[in-house]
Amino acid sequence: MTVSEIAEAPVLGAGAVSIGESTAAGVALTIPLTISDTGFDTDDTLDSVTLTGVPAGWSLVGTGRRASARGAGRRARRACRRCQLVSPAGQDASRVHLTVTAPAHEAGQTAVATAALTVSVGEVRRPRASAGRRRSPAVRA
Numbered sequence: 049m050t051v052s053e054i055a056e057a058p059v060l061g062a063g064a065v066s067i068g069e070s071t072a073a074g075v076a077l078t079i080p081l082t083i084s085d086t087g088f089d090t091d092d093t094l095d096s097v098t099l100t101g102v103p104a105g106w107s108l109v110g111t112g113r114r115a116s117a118r119g120a121g122r123r124a125r126r127a128c129r130r131c132q133l134v135s136p137a138g139q140d141a142s143r144v145h146l147t148v149t150a151p152a153h154e155a156g157q158t159a160v161a162t163a164a165l166t167v168s169v170g171e172v173r174r175p176r177a178s179a180g181r182r183r184s185p186a187v188r189a
Contacts, residue, residue, distance in 0.1 A: 053155035056088035060161035105136040141171040
């Protein structure tokens with residue numbers, strides 16, 4: 049009997065994010081992403097994590113460099129822990145669906161883990177403008 053090594057997919061975590069929309073005109077949102085990957089066992093070699101589904105006008109920031117905003121960004125594993133999604137200025141409420149892909153290599157083979165990551169930008173209730181003070185009706189005797 050021969051036992052061959054196989055590559056195991058890494059353990060990948062990607063947490064959903066919810067944040068309120070920007071209430072200031074012309075201000076972009078910088079949204080921290082929660083992504084982690086660890087090897088299944090000690091002989092795995094982990095590769096860069098890829099995020100796809102970045103909408104046009106949005107960008108990824110990790111180690112000080114912006115990734116392509118054309119739908120995908122590749123991040124070194126350490127940068128992934130500090131990865132942020134940057135919205136266009138004045139972003140209204142919306143939902144962004146990203147896919148996180150993390151490969152691991154062992155014995156010349158590759159195994160891949162994928163996870164969905166949803167970023168929700170929620171509407172912020174703005175205070176209503178005051179129309180002035182209302183007066184109580186005069187009481188006549």
